[in-house]
Amino acid sequence: MSTSDRRVLLVDTAIDLIATKGIRALTHRALDTALDLPAGSCSYYFRTRRALLEAIADRIAERSRADFTAARLGTPTPEASGTDGLDSRGAFDPDLVARAIAVWVDRLLADRCNHLLARHALLAELRSDPELRARLAHGLFSVEHARELFRTTASADPQTAAADFVAVLEGAVFDRFTGNRTHLTPGSQASVDQLTNLLVVYLRAR
Template sequence: MVAERVAVLGDAAIEVLAEQGMRGLTHRAVDTAAALPAGSTSYYARTREALLELALTRMAELDEVELPEVQEPVSVAKLTAGFLHASITTGRTRTLARYEFALEATRRPVLREIYDRIGAKYRAQLKASMVALGSPEPERHARLMMAWCEGVLFDSLAGTGAAEPPTLAELERSSEEVLRGIALAQEDVPERQRPR
């Protein structure tokens, strides 16, 4: 019951962040968004830092649920495109809230630690993908790919590209081109069939 209530509050906090920004995120606003009695949010998150942590932790939980399992021979390009497309469409609210957190984390050391800890998991997954693709510099290539993804998301949601965000097909082609550009394009064929 407690976990369910915390999840509801986390979802509501994410919505408030996306719609009203960091200034609009108050305990009262989350109570209203969650359609719960006044004081419900402060019962589970007494301070503003606790409320921010609750929302950020909930975002990470939702992201983990939506991350697809890698099944051979699924290409990294297709997985990347799928993640980006979902973040721009069905996950738009969460992505906008994530931008609010990113900016706030530059001013709050406690939030920075939480934000970086959660983000490190995604960077580790991307680095593992680069290793699997045979990258001679997986750390650098993971950083490059992450930066490209962040750029696409920002442009598609808050930049000039928001008027006409990319389609899934366009994202797949672009992902393939970026990976090919760093000599890491993975073909949808088993390893034993690839040219040596």
């Protein structure tokens, strides 16, 4: 296994450890034990706890960028009408946009539950570390991408609309694994419908 692959394995295991056992369970020794590695292996790759937390933040952001790209949720264009938020006339359609984003968020809930849980645990833990907390805060949903979306709607203030929309997405995710809708199963029609209905209310208002 290459050094790069070993680092990724350690970081992914760290994310799973936080998600299943809590932030206090994350230690270099715990990672060595979880992966059946010789004592000191994790500290060889990540000298300090903060270095490990930085790697976790980077890993979450990296996966989020890849997921966004794979979902093809870029700025709507007439050439892709019906798939990215434009209707057959090339006009912005909030229902289509809400559905596309709901499918994407539902996939995050299904495929990256541990990433989401670990991220929220770290955001609460790192209030005294604003630099690293900011990296985590911006590592899941992109205000910049959302701003491009609201520019297509002729919003009077795309920056504020984008920041507010990201807040809606953050709340929707939090609600799903710790709030009132934990009973909804990611990947189900009910899950996608709930997210769509939530998001379309905001998009229609803009």
